[in-house]
Amino acid sequence: MDGMVTLYTAEQHEDFELHENLEHGYEGTEVGMEVEAAREGVEATTVVEEEWDDGLDLVKGQEFRTKTAMQVLVQRGAHKNGFEYDTLKSDTGRFVARCRGAKEGCKWYLRVAKLKNSDLWTVRTYVKSHTCSVVTTSTLRNRRRGTPQVVASVLGEEYPGRYDTPRSSDLISMVTRKVGVKVSYATAWRGKRLAANEVRGTPEESFSMIHSYMHMLKLKNPDSVSYVEVDAAKRFKYLFFAFGASIEGFVAMRKVIIVDGTHLKHVYGGVLLVATAQDPDRHHYPIAFGVVDGEKDESWTWFMNNLRSVISDVDGLVFLSDRNASLIKSIREVFPTAAHGYCVWHLSQNVKGHVFNNRDVCAIKFRECAYAYTVAEFDVLYDAFSRKYPSAAEYLEKSVEVGKWARCYFEGDRYNVDTTNAAESINGVLREARKYFMLPMIDVIIKKMAEWFNKHRKKAAQIPATKKLVPTVETQLSKRSLEARCLDVVEINSFHLEYNVNGSDGKVYTVDLARKMCSCRCFDIDKIPCVHACAAAKFLSVGTDLHLQDFCSVYYTVEL
Structure with a gap:
């Protein structure tokens, strides 16, 4: 075996067979002395310890982009190959580790240092062989535990570039199979979050790059509009953006704008605001998006003022929304001449909450009243509804103007748009993206809008010249x-x-x-x-x- 000295001693032979590593002489070493002693006829007994490789496959001069990347590699190798090590030094310029079995003679050693004038780290000293016992180290009480970085590295290999990864509970067994160490649920959860950050960036990175991102967005999408608001401490507060293609195409849309807000699901929270129309062929047509701290008077008014800079208060403009008080107030103040209706579906869910039996039937009957085209038809339907569900009718009459929800009484042209389903549907499409930080979420929005526009453009191009209607x-x-x-x-x-x-x-x-x-x-x-x-x-x-x-x-x- 390479690096081993083997002595053969026999009573009937005076010769000794010596196998040496050609690169290393043994003159002056303990082995050399034993050989000399044997030659002189002195009986010698040599205890030979078997060496084994650490499995890291490092080489002197190898470089790493970060110190963490190097540490994760060493940690995974230690778990997988059954050795333990102690960190002797770890600071901003160096990392030094040796085998925990060094006291028993194990020579494994690693020294990594940061290059001058660079962020790279390089291997300076490396002894890859162990002589310690795997049997002993695998049963030590203070064995090294799995870290979130190890979990993240496993996810990076198994799901490269992906946000959607297995649940934390499923990661525990995956890490055990891949690395040979058991991690806790909390460690798996932190590792999953760390892996996601490596793909989509940290929230701090998103906020710090938002101005540059919006600048490039406007360069690549002519006539796009964006506004970023910061507080007194220069921290992010609000964001508004609308794509040039959406602004230009709104001219051909029915002037019914559906607005809604939905909560973001990352660590900083916030609300995504959406203003969308519906094209004549009943496809989604997003106009503008906003990111704010909550559905409050100030945030909704800020969003509406910026929306007005994009579409202006044109004649016949209609808004459709739920009954959020701040939203209603902002529309009234910023678009005073626009008509404003309420989502019939949302209102039906509120109405059925005021009855005790057959709630779903109550909601259906209410929607039948709302969809009536003539006043005569409405009166007949609503009279029957009031007699069957008096508490629901009382709630409606006290809290909601009939002109805000009944089709036949609405002042304005809302066409066949009676619900906020278009905005709700967009929120549903962005369900996973709402878990991301700001820039990755905007990436998903851009990708989805490009997909929709391209799909509908192709479909429109296929309409025969003889057809004049959508x-x-x-x-x-x-x-x-x-x-x-x-x-x-x-x-x-x-x-x-x-x-x-x-x-x-x-x-x-x-x-x-x-x-x-x-x-x-x-x-x-x-x-x-x-x-x-x-x-x-x-x-x-x-x-x-x-x-x-x-x-x-x-x-x-x-x-x-």
Whole structure:
């Protein structure tokens, strides 16, 4: 074996066979003296200790980016190969360790130092061989424990570049299998968090780089807008950002903005604010995002003021939200001319909390009232609702204006948008990202928006030139056109384009094509011809070059 001296002593032979390492002489050493003594006929007994490699595979001059990276490598090697070591020195410029069995003669030794004028660390002295007993060290009472850094290194190997890693409870067995050491749940949790920080950065890094990040965002996304607010101590307070593409495309969107806030789930907390629209084909269309400390008067007002710099207080603007008091106040102050409605779904969940039985049925009946197109229909439905759920009706009448939730009473054009589902859906898509720190979370937002825009751009490019309306409205009107074939139409006023249409329900509906209105009010509110308007348009089109899309809102056309 390399590095070993083997002596053969026999009573009948005077010769000795000597196997030596060619690199090392033994003259003047204890081994050399024993050889000489043996040659002189002196009986000698040599105790030979077997050497074994530490498994680290280090070489003199090897460099590490950080001291921690080197320490983790040594720790993992010690756990995996069954040796223990003591740290003799560990400071900002050096790390020195020796085997815990040094007192028994083990020569394992490691010295690593920081290079001058560099952040790199390099191996200066390294003796890789052990002569200590693995059997002894594996049963020591004060064996080295697993650290969060070791857990993080295992995750870095098994899940490189990924945020989503196994639960802390599952990491315990994984580390045991990979490294040979058992860690506590707390250590596994800290290691999981450390691994996540290595991928997405620390919160301090996110906050310190936010100005540079926003600067580059605007360089790569022309016409984007961002604002960063800091407190008196120059610490981060608020963030607002809107992409140039979103700002430009809002011109073609229906002017209904859905706003909502959702809590961030990292150590610093905070709230992510979202302002989104819905494109005519009912896809998400995020306009702006904000990061604030909470849903308070000051933070919502700050966000709304910045949102106004992006979209301005245009005519016909409508906001839809939950009933957060600070949000309601900020919209009233910053957008005084805009109409403001409440999410019907959220309100239905509040309403059902005021009844004791059949709560889900109560919520459904309330939504039926809210979705009624005509006042007459609403009165019938709400009268039945009030008699069946008097406590819920009392709550509504005391706490919420009917014009904020009932479709037929709403002052403004909210089309078919009655809930904040668009914003809630975006919050759901960002469920995991909300656990990240600021910059990684923004990375996810950018990636998701680019994915959506690219997908919908391709879909729009595939619309045939013969189709003038977005696919959802095209399909809807196709069905209504077929139903309209079976309805009788009576012309009332050819000059004003007024008609009476006998509906399939036996009622007579008055349609005014010139003003794009129908007594069923679907045409008025949704800005899409109802089945009665389709029948009247079919009657009018006889002998004329008339297209049904001419009666739709311009926002539903493929090209605005």
